[in-house]
Amino acid sequence: MTEYPQRDIFFVSNSVDELGGVTSWSHQMARLFTENGHRVHVVGITEPAVVQELGELLYPTTTLYDVHPPRVGSARGLKGRLNVAERKLRAERAAGMREQAAKLTALFRAAHPGAVVIVTQVWAMEWVELADTTGLTVIGMSHESFGYCKKTSRFRRVQKHYKDVDRMLALTREDADRWIGQGMNNASFMPNPIPFMPGVPSPRTENVVVSVGRLHDQKGIDMLLDAWAEVVPRHPDWRLRIYGSGEDEDEEILKKQCTALGLDDSVDWMGRTSDVPSALRGGSVFVLPSRGEGFPLALMEAMAAALACAAFDCAPGVHEIIHDGEDGLLANLGNIGELARRLDTLLSDRTLRDTMGDAARTNIQRYTADEIVRKWENLFAFLER
Structure with a gap:
């Protein structure tokens, strides 16, 4: 240095x-x-x-x-x-x-x-x-x-x-x-800055979408569940892994929503993790459904791990990090159907996932x-x- x-x-x-x-x-x-x-x-x-x-x-x-x-x-x-x-x-x-x-x-x-x-x-x-x-x-x-x-x-x-x-x-x-x-x-x-730059990127071999963040209203997990309910019928072989914890009441509300939407067989509640790199290596796509962010570290971590990302365009930091259409896909904030379509696009096309994931890992190194x-x-x- x-x-x-x-x-x-x-x-x-x-x-x-x-x-x-x-x-x-x-x-x-x-x-x-x-x-x-x-x-x-x-x-x-x-x-x-x-x-x-x-x-x-x-x-x-x-x-x-x-x-x-x-x-x-x-x-x-x-x-x-x-x-x-x-x-x-x-x-x-x-x-x-x-x-x-x-x-x-x-x-x-x-x-x-x-x-x-x-x-x-x-x-x-x-x-x-x-x-x-x-x-x-x-x-x-x-x-x-x-x-x-x-x-x-x-x-x-x-x-x-x-x-x-x-x-x-x-x-x-x-x-x-x-x-x-x-x-x-x-x-x-x-x-x-990027929290870490893993030496080995995700192999992107698992049919897993990863979310990492607190179980809090700001992080929009409720909107993610609604979007996933639209996605999973088209992709029944994919799973959504949600890493994070929150207040007991918040977790209970979200898990009840998951059950009510019939998603219990396709959603894994992973709890807090101290090993984010391993969590990301186990996925092929990352999703950021937040209502508000600054310069989201989890999104940078996912791109460093070479995951293609779908996110709500909830802040300047998000559309500065993601080059829409090049290394990830953005949806208008709160448009659940649009986020679902962005996820559907990534889950349907492995070549696109790989191309965007590789571009993400390269582009995020400017930070x-x-x-x-x-x-x-x-x-x-x-x-x-």
Whole structure:
């Protein structure tokens, strides 16, 4: 790897070991920066509800709170302002935030000149902005598309808490331009690197469609099941393997839907996996049915494994990763019949699957770890001027 000036780099997230793509990305980048000679520290605000196993780490981690900070209601309106219990809880939370932000200040003050703070989630930024970041470069990130973020409470919080950071990073140029259009003139973009580049691609010999993702509404598994109900009568020798877990209630609802659609004989619920490469090697097609994404790691992993992919075009990151018709097939978001037809096309034509899978493995290498680290290093140098 190219040598770069050594820095202290802090990743600050909601949690150190929360289940999800942001955590996986944070630790991938922390490892890459550590291997590049930087001093990395990963900080989480609180313990998560659902944990992912991280294995042995090459860098320290810190979690600020022993217990989750108090959740408070809205202070809007006369009722909110006069609610004594809520006012007390809000005051306790504010005092606790200042106390925990002081821990961040202590970490930051011990850093060498040129240190960088990368805030991966806007909730965590509420603590960072209470800390003393004098002399540090602060970068705030949104790991979801502009369109999906705009439908959530995070949209206003990004505008509020990231407006004064040195750089606010979206995942694509298209989303950065949309943030700039909202007055975020510090916005730019940084794509994700490929999580891994397997030495051996999938042989694509099994009649298996693979899905990898949390069993959560955002990931659209309910729409995938509806699409699969249209596909499987034409391809009864194919199976759908769904890797991932979620809240017990969510899993139960999805499995009841599967049974109601008569799909129990063609759908395998695989649960969480710590070996995504092996899961992908066991398939010939990958499907991404999400309602919202940023720059989906699972899609990049599947393409690196040489799987042809079908996906809802739910975000700029998706149609930037997939070249529709060349290395995968896109369907309009929410159009279940169209997604079913895309899957039918891939399942019906092995030559097409192989051609698209090979193209996917080649094309996705524009997001290699070395290339993305180089982009980060150039950004650090630019912001330090």
